[in-house]
Amino acid sequence: MARIIQYFAHPGVSASRINAALWRTTEGVDGITRVDLYAAYPRYDIDIDAEQQRLRDHDVIVLQFPLFWYSCPALVKEWIDLVWEHGFAYGQGGTALRGKTLLLAISAGGPQDAYRPDGYQHHDLRSFLTPFEQTARLSGMDFLPPYVLYGALRADPAAHATGFARLLAALRDDRLDRDAAMGLPILTHDTLPIAEA
Amino acid sequence: MSEFLLLAFLFLVGGVVAVPIATRLGLGSVLGYLLAGIALSPLLALLHVDVIAIQHFAEFGVVMMLFLVGLELQPQTLWAMRARLLGLGGLQVVLTTALLAAGMLALGQDWRIGVAVGLILSLSSTAIVLQTLSEKGLMRSDGGQASFSVLLFQDIAVIPMLALIPLLALPDLAGHGAGGHGGDAAHGSSLSLVEGLAGWQVALVTVTAIGLVIAGGMFLTRPAFRFIAAARLREIFVATALLFVIGIALLMTLVGLSPALGTFLAGVVLANSEYRHELESDIDPFRGLLLGLFFMTVGASIDFGLLAAETLPILGLALAVMAIKGGVLLLLARIFRLRGGDAWLLGLGLAQAGEFGFVLIAFAIGAAVLPPDIAPRLTLVVTLSMLLTPALFIAYDRLIRPRFDREEPREADAPEPGHVIIAGHGRFGGIVNRMLLAAGHETTVLDHSAAQLDLLRAFGVRAFYGDATRADLLEAAGIAEARLLVVAIDDPAQATALVRRIRHEHPRVHIVARARDRRHVYELYAAGAHDIIRETFDSSVRAGRSAYEALGMHPFEAERLARAFTTDDRRALAELAPLFDPDLPEQQNPAYRARARELMEAQTEALRHRGGSFRERSERGWTPPTPRDQDIAAESEG
The missing domain is CATH 3.40.50.720 (NAD(P)-binding Rossmann-like Domain)
Known part of the structure; x- marks a missing residue:
């Protein structure tokens, strides 16, 4: 059993379709910790010590958010800036996250073919996520391919949300084929390399 | 009753008219009061008013002023001043007295008269200097602090001087002297607790009295003031404050100590009290009015007959005294490392003789130390030097301060950091x-x-x-x-x-x-x-x-x-x-x-x-684009 923590971050929950659906769905996944970051810190007064303890207490850290301007919502950045501090996540004595796993769960408004060198976003999605990838690497963590929904504005959230719940449960039970997963550029609900129990 | 009203009216008119004009002209309030007193003097002479008696009454303003100064001074601050207080103040009194006594000897006077005159003239005017310094906002400057140290030492020195002067009595004058003490509001009194006591008993009573003031200030005032404050009656609080100051002054007078010193001590003890600002604002108007009256009586008491007859010698003497005092102070300022402008403030500011001089003159006549022909001339010298002091302050303001202001940016007047x-x-x-x-x-x-x-x-x-x-x-x-x-x-x-x-x-x-x-x-x-x-x-x-x-x-x-x-x-x-x-x-x-x-x-x-x-x-924030927006983005890339 791996200890999973899911951080959900959306500043406008009432306008959210995909991410709100994901958040609702994981309510049914037993044995994981769930944090609505914007509800925990509506005034951005992040409790650094409590957050660091939470990270220590878990093996897989899942950050779930919509992609805003090719990055995360502001509070997630603030949370990383404050909580993943020197001496905790990196630098001298900064070994608290070593050996843990970071998984991003992202919804992108644009369709898949936009995220290509010849698409209107000019880059594939992973290159926009290199800051997170490097953050994980500097902290000694494994960076799983992100769980992605493209074309989120038109897509039906149901399959994506169910897939997300399956992914978290598989991570919890160590049923995800990590080697297979690492060979993929991104994870989607229909390509999850999960060994069924 | 009508006489009292007339007198009050005259003095009030004098002050109300002269002081605003003097202040407008940049002369300072002290000179305004002095000039008002001079202007009133013929009228007062016509009415046969005893100006000196009023002056003794008004000297109580000095007592109040020292109480207020004490309130501003935390005990720690006073302790930190001790080197200056004793060193600067002590040397000033000793050196000035010695030089003036030597001068009197050179003029052919007896050495005893010389020493007495030296002692009398070595004292400066607490009233004029403190009033002017606080008016100009110079109290906190280095020069202002040094001036205050010297003045405080002088106030304390009056007490041993009162003991010393009778020892200088001239044998051939003893018959002329009235004996006993001169009329005196600030020092000594007809009532006394220590008369006829042996030396050790006097010492015991004195120490007890000072202990009483300090202990009372520390332990009694707070419950007393709290009780009074609970009544929420402003005038009763004012009355209590007055009672407090007058009570201490009375106690000090009864044991033969300086009431100014006593109230000063009480002020220092109360400097940390929560009632400090209230006491300050309650006493301050009385202090201001009494000091104003005091300055007017100084102006009004000038003997113009004598002055007219001997203008040059008396004026010359006054200037000589001020030059000697100022010179001594400038020398000491150098020794005590006061910087340029501050040294001049000390030297020019304290060059005059002061109100305690009047007290000592009266006392010295009584003790058969000063011959009757010297005393009135000496009084005139003191008065003239006080009259010239505002001019020296103006000179400091116009000539000296700007020069040093330009040379070094002064830190002393910078606003207090972050006071709320x-x-x-x-x-x-x-x-x-x-x-x-x-x-x-x-x-x-x-x-x-x-x-x-x-x-x-x-x-x-x-x-x-x-x-x-x-x-x-x-x-x-x-x-x-x-x-x-x-x-x-x-x-x-x-x-x-x-x-x-x-x-x-x-x-x-x-x-x-x-x-x-x-x-x-x-x-x-x-x-x-x-x-x-x-x-x-x-x-x-x-x-x-x-x-x-x-x-x-x-x-x-x-x-x-x-x-x-x-x-x-x-x-x-x-x-x-x-x-x-x-x-x-x-x-x-x-x-x-x-x-x-x-x-x-x-x-x-x-x-x-x-x-x-x-x-x-x-809700304007974080609203996702519509699918149509996406199509437009994709199309524009085409």
């Missing part, structure tokens, strides 16, 4: 105070609840008793140098009046004001407060936010909605502010009424359409 005054320490001001203290700022709290004060003092807050709406109390608390005033008192009308006055008198001070309601916000706005905080608005908004959350709204949305509501409300408030007329009730102000109705209708309308205008703005 909090008027009213209840539920509102208390929180502001805690926040400021937590951030390391120095605050002075004024409150009129004695019970509240005890609590604050117990927690180590610098709190003082007094009605913060009184101008003089705020002055005493240092509003002139403060950076910030927090007006947190309960009564809206008083708060507005306070803000208006401070904006007018001290426009430099930033004012944060507590408003009761919307109307009060406008009043404070019109009065000129910089930051106006409605006392319950923020907490109400937070309660509204909690209600949103309890009804199931996402906390971050609740937060944004609360912020949007606040912004909206403050904008409406600001829009109506210029239309508000403090002299007009809202219902009689048509422009205000019209706009208020418009805003209210807009808000109601917006609320009816789900959420209201503030809600719309709050």
Whole structure:
């Protein structure tokens, strides 16, 4: 059993379709910790010590958010800036996250073919996520391919949300084929390399 | 009765007319009073007024002044001054006396007369110098502090001098002298507790008296003042303050000590008390009036007959005395490492002889030390030197200070760093105070609840008793140098009046004001407060936010909605502010009424359409693009 923590971050929950659906769905996944970051810190007064303890207490850290301007919502950045501090996540004595796993769960408004060198976003999605990838690497963590929904504005959230719940449960039970997963550029609900129990 | 009224009228007219003119001309109030006294002297002579008796009465102003000086001086500060007090002050008295005595010898006088004259003239005028220094804001400068040290030493030195002078008695004068003490308000008295006691007994009584003043100041005053303060009667507090000062002066006089010294000590003991500012502002008017009267009597007591007959020798003597005193002070200033401008302030400021000189002259005549022909001339020399002092201060101001100001940027007059005054320490001001203290700022709290004060003092807050709406109390608390005033008192009308006055008198001070309601916000706005905080608005908004959350709204949305509501409300408030007329009730102000109705209708309308205008703005953020937007983006790339 791996200890999973899911951080959900959306500043406008009432306008959210995909991410709100994901958040609702994981309510049914037993044995994981769930944090609505914007509800925990509506005034951005992040409790650094409590957050660091939470990270220590878990093996897989899942950050779930919509992609805003090719990055995360502001509070997630603030949370990383404050909580993943020197001496905790990196630098001298900064070994608290070593050996843990970071998984991003992202919804992108644009369709898949936009995220290509010849698409209107000019880059594939992973290159926009290199800051997170490097953050994980500097902290000694494994960076799983992100769980992605493209074309989120038109897509039906149901399959994506169910897939997300399956992914978290598989991570919890160590049923995800990590080697297979690492060979993929991104994870989607229909390509999850999960060994069924 | 009519005589008393006439005298009071004359002196008041003299002061009221002369002082504002002198101040306007930049001559300082002391010269104004002196000139008023000179102008009054023929009238007073015509009415056969005993000017000297009035002068003795007015000398009590000096006693009060030293009490006030003591209040400003923490015991630690006084202790830190000890080197200057003894070194600078002691050397000044000794050197000046020696030089003047030598001068008298050179003029062919007996050495005993020389020493007596030296002692008498070595004293400077506490009244003139302190009054002028505080008027010019120089008390805190290095030169001002040095001047004060010397003056304090001189005040203490008067007591041994009174013991020393009878030893200088001239055998052939003994028959002429009246014997006993001269009339004297500041030192010695006809009543005495120590007359006829042996030396050790006198010492014991003296030490006991001083101990009584210090112990009483430390342990008795607080409960006494708290009891008086609980009555909430201003005049009774003033009476208590007066009783306190006069009581100490009386005790000191009875044991043969300087009442000025006694009240000074009492002042130092009370310097840490929460009633300090209240005492200061209560005593200050009496001090000012009495000192003014004193200066006028100095001017009025000039013997113009004698002066006219011997103008040149007396004027020459006065100038010589001032040159010697000034020279000694400048020399000592160099030894004690005072910098340029401060050295000159000490030298020029203390070059005169002082009011204690009059006392000693009378005493010396009585003790058969001074021949009757020397005494009136000596009195004239003292008076003339006092009369010339304002001119020296003007010279310092116009010629010396600008030179040194330019050479070195002075730190002494820089505004105090971060001093904050909090008027009213209840539920509102208390929180502001805690926040400021937590951030390391120095605050002075004024409150009129004695019970509240005890609590604050117990927690180590610098709190003082007094009605913060009184101008003089705020002055005493240092509003002139403060950076910030927090007006947190309960009564809206008083708060507005306070803000208006401070904006007018001290426009430099930033004012944060507590408003009761919307109307009060406008009043404070019109009065000129910089930051106006409605006392319950923020907490109400937070309660509204909690209600949103309890009804199931996402906390971050609740937060944004609360912020949007606040912004909206403050904008409406600001829009109506210029239309508000403090002299007009809202219902009689048509422009205000019209706009208020418009805003209210807009808000109601917006609320009816789900959420209201503030809600719309709050949701502008983080709204995803529509699928159509995506197509456009893709097409434009084409």
